[in-house]
Amino acid sequence: MIYLKTPEQVQQMRTSADLVSRTLGEVARWIEPGVTTHRLDTIAREFIQDNGGRPACLGYGGFPGTLCIEVNETVVHGFPSTYTLREGDIIGIDTVVEKDGFMGDSCYTFAVGDVDAKVMDLLRTTKEALYVGIEACREGKRIGDIANAVQTYCEARHYTIVREMCGHGIGRDMHEDPEVPNYGRRGTGPVIRNGMVICIEPMVNMGSRNIVIEGDGWTCRTRDRKPSAHYEHTLAVLDGETHVLTTFDYIKEALGDRFI
Numbered sequence: 001m002i003y004l005k006t007p008e009q010v011q012q013m014r015t016s017a018d019l020v021s022r023t024l025g026e027v028a029r030w031i032e033p034g035v036t037t038h039r040l041d042t043i044a045r046e047f048i049q050d051n052g053g054r055p056a057c058l059g060y061g062g063f064p065g066t067l068c069i070e071v072n073e074t075v076v077h078g079f080p081s082t083y084t085l086r087e088g089d090i091i092g093i094d095t096v097v098e099k100d101g102f103m104g105d106s107c108y109t110f111a112v113g114d115v116d117a118k119v120m121d122l123l124r125t126t127k128e129a130l131y132v133g134i135e136a137c138r139e140g141k142r143i144g145d146i147a148n149a150v151q152t153y154c155e156a157r158h159y160t161i162v163r164e165m166c167g168h169g170i171g172r173d174m175h176e177d178p179e180v181p182n183y184g185r186r187g188t189g190p191v192i193r194n195g196m197v198i199c200i201e202p203m204v205n206m207g208s209r210n211i212v213i214e215g216d217g218w219t220c221r222t223r224d225r226k227p228s229a230h231y232e233h234t235l236a237v238l239d240g241e242t243h244v245l246t247t248f249d250y251i252k253e254a255l256g257d258r259f260i
């Protein structure tokens with residue numbers, strides 16, 4: 001069941017969306033060779049709590065961190081750990097913040113120092129695919145239009161789409177209907193209506209699209225261990241307009257000329 005939001009509720013959701021965006025901006029300042037992902041997790045948790053929010057991933061279904069950590073071949077849902085970032089790694093940071101009863105969800109994949117040009121192209125393409133998906137999110141169109149736009153964009157560039165995981169509605173819960181896949185056919189799926197708040201989050205692989213879940217029951221990685229990238233925004237449809245509630249502007253501010 002899709003819970004449509006009132007304009008007042010969307011206004012409230014801007015608060016949680018802004019806090020999750022600022023959290024990624026804060027984490028961005030600390031991403032460099034030598035830092036552990038556990039340290040990044042602590043920084044994020046303290047930042048969220050200091051700003052009156054609740055780290056919604058922490059304890060969700062038993063998840064042990066504030067941040068989902070996605071290093072190199074990890075697609076989604078990796079745990080914070082004692083792993084130390086190295087020059088040439090990529091790291092996706094995906095997190096959800098609750099503030100005043102609503103959730104905000106965003107993800108950004110960062111380069112750690114100098115990263116191989118081919119991997120940088122994967123990052124750039126995946127981020128562009130997110131915006132292509134947002135562009136396709138129009139009142140009166142369908143969820144399959146978003147899905148198809150993302151898929152077409154990535155596959156034309158010879159990347160592959162992870163199919164087992166998808167975007168979602170969001171509100172008082174982290175995951176609400178509808179599901180927002182990153183592959184599919186135009187003109188299919190639920191109609192996009194005013195009051196819908198959804199997360200679009202392409203997960204794009206350099207090699208095959210196949211994934212495996214590790215023995216911890218959470219960590220999802222590419223089967224061929226080639227890199228995977230992931231970007232996510234929370235957006236709302238109101239009065240026939242699409243509003244992106246989360247922003248990468250704080251990340252841009254933190255990274256300066258390292259922002260791609």
Ligand code: MF3
Pocket residue numbers: 056057058060061063068077094095096105106199201232
């Ligand atoms: N942010 C993820 C998503 O987009 C969810 C995190 S799963 C959790 O669906 F368990 F860590 F919360």
Ligand code: CO
Pocket residue numbers: 105106167168199201232
């Ligand atoms: Co999400």
